Amino acid sequence: CENERKKERKKERKKERKKERKTVVCFYHYDLSRHAAEALLLSNGVDGNFLLRNSNKGPDCFALSVRAKDSVKHFHVRRQFGKYSFGFNEFPSLQDFCSHLANQPLLGSETGNLIVLRFPYPRQVEEPSIYETVCVHTAMQTGRHENDLVPNAPALGTKEGYLVKQGAIIKNWKQRWFTLNRYEFKYFKDKMFVEPIRTLDLTECSAVQFDYSQERVNCFCLVFPERTFYLCAKSGAEADEWIKILRWKLSQIKKGR
Numbered sequence: 001c002e003n004e005r006k007k008e009r010k011k012e013r014k015k016e017r018k019k020e021r022k023t024v025v026c027f028y029h030y031d032l033s034r035h036a037a038e039a040l041l042l043s044n045g046v047d048g049n050f051l052l053r054n055s056n057k058g059p060d061c062f063a064l065s066v067r068a069k070d071s072v073k074h075f076h077v078r079r080q081f082g083k084y085s086f087g088f089n090e091f092p093s094l095q096d097f098c099s100h101l102a103n104q105p106l107l108g109s110e111t112g113n114l115i116v117l118r119f120p121y122p123r124q125v126e127e128p129s130i131y132e133t134v135c136v137h138t139a140m141q142t143g144r145h146e147n148d149l150v151p152n153a154p155a156l157g158t159k160e161g162y163l164v165k166q167g168a169i170i171k172n173w174k175q176r177w178f179t180l181n182r183y184e185f186k187y188f189k190d191k192m193f194v195e196p197i198r199t200l201d202l203t204e205c206s207a208v209q210f211d212y213s214q215e216r217v218n219c220f221c222l223v224f225p226e227r228t229f230y231l232c233a234k235s236g237a238e239a240d241e242w243i244k245i246l247r248w249k250l251s252q253i254k255k256g257r
Contacts, residue, residue: 025098027120028052034063034074038156041067041121042181048118050101052077066107068115069191070179071158075107113161156182157252159245161238162191166214166230173216173232183249185222200224203253208246210239222246 029037032053041049045067055061060079064086065072077086077097084091091097105117160179165187167174176187176197183203186196200222207223214230218239222229233239 025052025094026122026124029121029123030054034065035156037063037065037074038072038158041065041072042070042156042158045121046119048116049121050117050119051121051123066115066117068113069160070181071160072156073109073113073115075109157245157249159242161242162234163187163242164216164232168227178231180245180249183253185246200229202246202249205246205250208243208250210243 027050029051030053032040032051034056037051037053041051047067047069049067051065053063053065055063055076057076062077062079064075064077066075075086077084079085082092084094084097086097086100089100091100101117107115107117109115158179158181160177162175163178164173165176166172176189177191177193178185178187179196180186183201185200185202185205187198187200188196204224205222206225209221209223211219211221211230214232216232218233218236220231220233220239220243222231231242233242
């Protein structure tokens with residue numbers, strides 16, 4: 001009986017916390033996945049849009065997803081002992097956490113990149129109640145069944161930032177702005193340029209690994225059939241982030257996603 005009462009109290013507390021988040025935070029999107037958050041912010045958001053969502057790390061774990069130019073960055077928010085922890089700060093309530101974001105909107109990760117939180121992306125957006133009318137369904141038969149339908153959605157997993165790249169012919173090093181979206185790894189002359197110098201197709205990449213052959217630190221390389229690209233990050237943590245996300249992309253390609 002005591003165990004049942006504890007379970008009931010736990011459920012009630014969970015309902016109360018969920019109600020608090022719904023009431024206080026207009027940009028809390030509940031169980032929106034990381035993939036859906038990236039798709040939403042990239043397709044309909046602008047630089048500086050942000051939202052709060054549940055994280056897959058646990059029941060009291062959340063993620064602050066932020067649109068940063070052409071990528072989406074995710075930051076941990078954790079609820080422990082009745083307080084919300086974010087970075088090195090703790091907040092007694094969700095309302096205090098939101099006030100902090102409004103008053104101090106500048107975020108910096110260990111990679112050194114700075115992001116400004118500008119516009120919360122609301123959970124409820126006004127939308128028209130207009131639907132298309134089905135006229136034909138369907139004159140053509142494929143012979144397929146439900147089990148024959150293969151889900152298909154390319155992994156987004158976005159990232160962007162400055163890296164130093166070694167030239168192909170003259171082996172000098174130049175800083176370039178890199179963006180990663182779906183399976184395209186692009187680099188630009190600088191952050192403000194619209195057209196990339198080159199777009200690398202990761203479906204043709206065979207490996208991503210740390211590199212110690214160059215006279216530089218924090219280097220890694222991407223191996224393609226016609227060339228190996230050598231890149232250097234500002235720090236070991238940033239190089240590790242790039243390698244992890246690029247390797248994850250390659251693993252998704254191998255799975256056929």
